Amino acid sequence: MPSASQTPPDPGMPDLAMRRRAMARAGTATEGELREALAQAGLTPEAEDLRAPETGLVMVRGRIGGDGRPFNAGEATVTRAAVRLPGGETGFAYQLGRDRTRARLAAILDAHWQRPEARPALEAALAAIAERRAEAAALAARKVAATRVNFFTLARGED
Amino acid sequence: MYVAVKGGEAAIDNAHRLLAETRRGDPAVPDMSVAQIREQMRLLVDRVMTEGSLYDPDLAALALKQARGDVIEAVFLVRAYRTTLPRLGATEPVDTGAMTLSRRISATFKDLPGGQVLGPTFDYTHRLVDFSLGDGTAPEPAAEAEPAADAAACPRVTDLLGRAGLLEPSPEDLGAPIGDLTREPVDYPADRAVRLQALARGDEGFILALGYSTQRGYGRTHPFVGEIRVGAVELEVTPEELGFSVGLGSVDMTECQMINQFHGNGPVPPQFTRGYGLVFGQGERKAMAMALVDRSLRAAELGEAVVVPAQDQEFVLAHCDSLQATGFVEHMKLPHYVDFQAELDLVRRLRAEHGARALEDPVQREAAE
Structure with a gap:
């Protein structure tokens, strides 16, 4: 499994795809990791609330048979936040759970990420977070892989 | 009252x-x-x-x-x-085919691309009480192995079998509105999407018993476990203010693909039919039972007679919710003093009338004497 640090920021990657990746990475970060990422970029976790962090529900959809018509499988708690920086950049966060502090920090990070001067430092911090997640996922995958069944056919006699 | x-x-x-x-x-x-x-x-x-x-x-x-x-x-x-929270939207339908697997088994196909992966399971344990758990001993660390080359892409078993035409395809997504029983009361006959929503949140014991009843002969559907997979799926929503989808994070889910005996009519050659189960977390028993009942509730659609409880939509859907069931059963313990007073008055009056009739009836009077 390629680790995050081995996937350098792709200069050909469209801005939107990069921003979505940054938002998704911020979404997996702990509050401490988000504070550290901002601090490493020399930023303070301050911004004006466009919308106070709010916890709500999203309906999680599945598909009948896995690949068919959608159905409503059940809901999940989600917290969203929207902030604006003094320079006018707006940042958003949507993430699972009820942690308003974490959502607001992620939105601040998203806003700063859109400033070209802050982006490289934030990208580096987010890549480090993604690498930690990838390492944990790789370890989990190794443990699961050890439970794979290797069938062998018993001799069936004279045939 | x-x-x-x-x-x-x-x-x-x-x-x-x-x-x-x-x-x-x-x-x-x-x-x-x-x-x-x-x-x-x-x-x-x-x-x-x-x-x-x-x-x-x-x-x-x-x-x-x-x-x-x-x-x-x-x-x-x-x-x-x-009920205290606003609904902020709905996710894109989860892609269980892209699940990060922690378990994946099939009772129908031994050799699958991606393999049979047991994961953390009670299966094959001896069900002997482990007294060492009582003294806080740390468990032996889990074994590790290099994931095989094909472990990254594990297609659903039903996708493999479906390609050969042996299995009925999943119902096509034609963009029809998706029923939501938390918003509108269930109308009968209920759409399969609404039935699955109800079964997913239904009481495990009730759904399990109904699934079991289909196996014992009350609406036999000859099921096989095509596949059970457990793992993490990514959720995405597209907020209106953003106009693009954002990843919310991942949730653990269990999916069961039940493969059932044949159906075919007219131009359609015989093929396996299917039942589907999808629940939060690791919930194999529930996902399997859900898939059994999903299939049996398709009786009318597949031209089978609706004769047993597990085929009866209204019976199943109206009684599978543990909260509704317990609400109605448990409300009986709240004060019903006036109701019961009325019943007491009635039974006293009936007894008085009964007594009066007995006095008028010579046979009964004789028996009484």
Whole structure:
């Protein structure tokens, strides 16, 4: 499994795809990791609330048979936040759970990420977070892989 | 009939104080943290999330603590909490084919691309009580192995079989509105999407018993487990203010693809039919039972006679919700004094009439003497 640090920021990657990746990475970060990422970029976790962090529900959809018509499988708690920086950049966060502090920090990070001067430092911090997640996922995958069944056919006699 | 009753406030307050103290148990025993419940009673947490129809492991763990481990009471708390929150949207349908697997088995195909992966399972354990768990011994670390080259892409078994035409395809997505029983009451006959929503949040015991009934002959559907997969799926929403989709994070889910005996008519050659189960967390028993009942509820669609409970939509859907069921059963313990007074009056009058008739009837009078 390629680790995050081995996937350098792709200069050909469209801005939107990069921003979505940054938002998704911020979404997996702990509050401490988000504070550290901002601090490493020399930023303070301050911004004006466009919308106070709010916890709500999203309906999680599945598909009948896995690949068919959608159905409503059940809901999940989600917290969203929207902030604006003094320079006018707006940042958003949507993430699972009820942690308003974490959502607001992620939105601040998203806003700063859109400033070209802050982006490289934030990208580096987010890549480090993604690498930690990838390492944990790789370890989990190794443990699961050890439970794979290797069938062998018993001799069936004279045939 | 409910009747306003006054009195008992102090008793109620004190009962709740006693509940709080009793919930805590022996104060000499350390208090249990929500994180401990979330981590170590995970399958219970998963069940509360599934039947509470709300994915939030910490909330479900807290609800279990508050409910003293009573599943239906915890489901009640989760459902009540849910009603306090606004609906912010719906996710893109999850792609279970791209699930990060922690378990994946098939009872129908031995050699699958990606393999059979047991994961953390009770299967094949000896069900002997492990007394070493009582003394806090740390477990042996899990074994590790290099994932095989094909482990990264594990197509659903039904996708493989479907390609050969042996299996009925999933119902096509034609963009029709998706019924939501939390918004509109269920209309019968209910659409399969609504049925699946109801089964997913239905009581595990009830759905299990109904699934079992189909195996025992009450609407046999000859099922095989095509595949069970457990793992993490990514959720995405597209908020209006953004106009592009954002990843919310991942949730654990269990999917069961049940493959059932043939159907075919006219131009359609015989092919296997299917039942589907999808629940939060690791909930194999529930996903399997759900898939069995999903299939049996398709009786009318597949031209089978609707004769047994597991084929009867209204019977199944109207009774599968543990919260509705317990609400109606348990409300019986609340004061019904006036109702019962009326019944008492009636039975006394009937007895008086009965007595009077007995006096008039010579045979009965003789017998009485």
